[in-house]
Amino acid sequence: MTTTSRAAIVLASLAAIPAQAQDAGEFDGTYIGSVTIGDSRRGVQTGTATSVTVIDQEEIEARQASTVGELIETVPGVSLVNGVSPHSAAINIRGLGSQPGSYGTDGKVSVIVDGVQKGQEEIYRNGGLPELEPELFRQVEVIRGPGDGFRYASGAIGGTVIFETRDASDFLEGDDTFAVRQKLSYTSNGNGGQSSTILAWKPDEHLEVLGFLGYRVLGDYEDGNGDTVENTGFEQPSAMLKGSYRLNDAHKVTAFYSYNQSPQTDVPYDAYIDGNIFSTLLVDRTVTDETAYFAYGFNPSDNDLIDFEARFTHSLERIEITSDDPYIVISPYYSMRTNLANTDYETERNYLTFENTARFDTGPVRHELLTGLEVGRRERRAEVTDSYYDGGNNSSAPGGDDDYWAVYATDRMEMGRLTLTPQLRYESQVLTSYGNADIEDGTEYEDKALTGALAARYALTDAVAVFGTLAYNENLPILDDMTVGDTGNINQSEKAVTREAGLSFDTLGLLAADDALRAKITWYQTRIWDVTSYTDTDQIEIRGAELEMSYVLGDWFADMNASMARGTVNGTGDDYKYLPADSLRVSVGKRLMDGQLDLAVEALHAWSQTRTPDTDETNHPGTVPSEAYTIYGLTAGYKPEQGALAGYELRASLDNILDETYRPYLSTRTAPGRSVTLSLAKTF
Template identity: 20%
Template sequence: MYKYRWAPLAHLLAAGFVAAVPAAVLAQDTADSDSASILNQVDVIGDPTAIYTIPGSADYVDAEEFREFGYDDINRVLRRTPGVYLREEDGYGLFPNISLRGVDTSRSAKVTLMEDGVLAAPAPYSAPSAYYSPTTGRMSGIEVLKGSSQIQYGPQTTGGAINYRSTPIPTEERTYLRGQFGSDREYRAHAYHGNTVDTDIGRVGYLAEFYLRDTEGFKSIDTTPDFQDGDETGFHNIEPMIKLAWEPNTDAYNRFEFKYGYTDKEADETYLGLTTPDFRRDPNRRYSASRFDNIDTEHHRTHLRHFFSPHDDFDLVTTAYYNEFKRNWYKLASTSAGDISEALAGGAGLDCLRGDAACDLNVRANRRSYRSYGIQTEATQRFDTGTLAHEVTVGLRYHEDYEERKQEEDTFNQAANGTITDATFRPFGSRDNRKDSAEAIAVFIQDRIEYGDWWVTPGLRYEHIDYERDDRLDSTNNGKESLDVVGGGIGAGYNWTDEWQTFGGIHFGFSPPGPGGAIGGQEEETSIAYELGSRYASRDGVLTAEAVAFLTEFDDMIVVDNIGATGSGDSENLGEVRSYGLELSGQFDLGLAQGWSFSNPYHMAYTYTNAEQRSSAASADAESIFSFGAKGNKVPYIPEHQLNVGTALEFARWGTSLNVTYVDETFTSANNVSTEVNGDGDPDARFGKTDSYTLVDLGAHYKLQPNTKLFGGVHNLLDREYIVSRQPLGPRPGIDRTWFVGIELEL
């Protein structure tokens, strides 16, 4: 599916890159010892003040903001950012489904996920549905980009980008220890030690970090005569990491940085939900048929990065990276008693799921291994042309990744009392045995131009992708395909004063399909996004505020027909979608404004969104939640209203914080039905609505010493019960009321 219509522009862009980099590299002068500017280039934003130089809307969430509430769930952290939509699934944020500005939420497939500026999804080209998120609790901050601010980041550019910032190497000796204990026998440990020292060979820095989280889980599985471990529904996650840095004694500034991180995670998590009546009686219940469900993952991630800055006006950052991810999600796929989604909506087979009838349980080993690696480089040159100041950034990335599936399906024979009487174990890879791979070259160029109080930032992005599928069980699925896509945009703004800025932009985005879609003739998703906004930040830090109106027109929106045991799990083109709305956010410190001896900050983030289909859905497959959608229908899982507000009291020794979140109800299918009925009129628990809900979280701390702090809090203080999703298989709850206490030391 080679897009010849893009070829002239692609060749022009590539030629511009080849010409720009040597010219920039030759412009070398004396070195500058201040490395702050070049080090910030590996971040999406760098620090909160840098938002005012970004050509579009962006947000930065510092770790202190989410550690106050004991958050380790990216869903809860991102509630403070407008324009972000989150379909919860497991209550802990293990498998987030994130949307920015109205793209499909499924598995965060339309969001470019990064850690420290490196692609973080296991295989972002060949398997963009991530099933993965970096662990929020070990991060130093989260950065979010939307609209015309995302030109530098791909391959998904129709929604936006999220960058997880890991703990940086400290510039002076620092030791951090945090221990936490809470509901459901949960405990966490976070520790790191690092320093940067002067040596005969230059400045040497190091960081050693360890993160652990373990819980028994908040759900309970129905027991049977041969199964009594119903309270084991939690997970275990362990993550060590090391970083090393060296700044040699050279005339030009050089810095080498190495990072290696490892994750070992195991969770007794399931796709299986409940019937709506059973959910209303006990949302934390799990049927006995889910007793075997477990996901086991292992992740290695590493990069080697070089910073080079011969003078103040030129920076070059080059990163070679490698990621390896393996997982096996062993979970219920089907039963002999009937379709699972139909059973959960009142059809046949519910007694089988509850362990009250004889049947066969088919449990699939969803084994997948992923690998991604590549090298990327970004060169930034600052110069003046007359009265215009330029900051030109040019980037190039070569990337390869693959997803390999070797799946089998075992059968457990269940008696009428729920006891397992026999089992059949099938050969490794007998259900699915294929490899999808992708090879990509990405190029971008962006120029921030300043003239007095005006600034404008045009940019272009081009990606060439080669796909291949090798199906060892069915060679008719094999094939190769190439795709060329181009996007870009322009952001502009005016600084009315040092405190007040107006900005706007237009962005042409793209979202490429995976190998199966590309080989099957699927079109890439494209978008045209407009935004207009204004920011205010007082010099004294009392008040910050932002308002942004946005409109995004999607064409050939790519969606996954179903994340679950029904449907093919393949992607498809939904059609045309329009998403528009308003984002409001702000912070105000009453204590600082009144000159009090304590701080009394308030924050607010509100999003209004109307995301609707502008054409009838292309799919008539009743098993797809995106089938039978009519023009004018709402896009599933995109709420119309979202609101997050909060306040705090901060004294010298103690403080307390309040955070309140409201999320509107949503349709869970493109045909926008309120009942559990699919497009063919058959019962299906994935169809219907989610609940609207309001959550109240509390946090508090007390300083025993300047470097020692006790903390605690409560999540979901009012113990609300609510349906957050009907995917993958039937109604699923948010986590119930939980508490936590702990101690934090900084030495």
């Protein structure tokens, strides 16, 4: 998803070319000159009908986020629960993908790490976004709406978040064969720090290896009033090993392994909400995420019909919860023992993927056809370790196997100014119960879905284009739907139709020779029926709009995005309460000293969100009305090319400059107050 704004754009004007040139190699005219146009921090993706935002390496470094949640919540239409903490930071895109205060994921948002699907199961008041270290990634791509998500899932109605990890070549320059990059950072609010060490090795053109070792720790932060927000601190060790070997120009093998862990001691069982009955249940909790894959690629340079990859993937997500006092205090006179406090939750996924991209022409139509086959098994266990109980799975987290296979195809067809992109996915699954009370082992539930979309983009002029998408999704049942006495959810898939329409504008030299403007506005409408993810809800209607703009003038740059959404349930006109507040984000920056110094200031305004029936702040703090707020931030990056500091990277960021006290809608806690983050990095 590169954009022309990611590279220097050279404009040349030629004049007085003779009408009767005798030779194509002749030039008889006047060369007026060239103008180099810089980059904005976040380029707008105007060349596609997909509603997508790309956060590249430069922006990741500049923001100095402590969690991946802090990165993606800067995208219009995206909100998170506990976004500043990795624990239960559930993703919400266009109002879909998480139930704040209840579950972490419901299948409506896909999370992908280097092509690996993550976070597919619900864990009561503990599930959410995989706990990943931001320093691992070179790029984050956030697709809002169904978009290009059919490659990975049938039910990603809300959207897809794609994380791309770093490569050894990112840290090697010229003929370098080995490099070490060390980074240290400090964050004032929470008195925390981070260390990451990267080793890059490329002895020849065949072998490339990257090793990563990181550790991050942050204490409980303070809000704008100076009050400590309990249970928001965390520590996070992480590691990654990634290597590839190119046998020749056509054959390549890649191996990958990553490890992320986040332990907590003596914290409330409920990772979402403080102050309810679960707050009396104190536990030790360790969240571990492991991902590994081995891939073989075949891409002969003399055959455009073959760009093939076969991949075996292993993913393990584990939450271990223990407690010496497994009782919930119901009243001063009554406590209830619970098996929630001593359970090992584990989701293991193993699957094979075969993909090929073929590029060919049929008459005037240029095709880029992606086809794929995926076959796999997801095993879910929630083993109760408390000897007081009979064992088996925790009743809140049914266990079993999910055996599935899927075929999918996407064809990007270019016909002059018109681009059509049809997508199809057929998926079949068999869910099998194991270790669940009142459900016989081996009980099977089968389901299948045929889903797809058609996207179109037409360039009215070189600068202006219109686009639209029509998509149909089915969110197939997951193992969590296999609850006692509930046969409806396990036998019913959620269906949705999404319509999008939009306009994009992309031009150079608008007001000056060295400026560029990009803008994209998208209107969307989503209708969901046969709903199983939300209590007392059968239908959901959502409509909204998103705007993204970027402007560059010489060394100055500006980015802006805005979003708004409205929704109702059950055809009654009652408000759908999981929509984020309307928001506007603006950043302005300048590059100085030939790009060595980068300064930017950012402002975010969120309007009040009162379109909700909830008033209980104890049990539903995320969806009670929120007040409007405006916060400001400042970032500075300095990479000197000469002198004693040459080769170092010095960065500083100041968040919530005015120390505002606020709670983003859908968040269960007040946000951090003023915070300063300083970092120093050096590649040797």
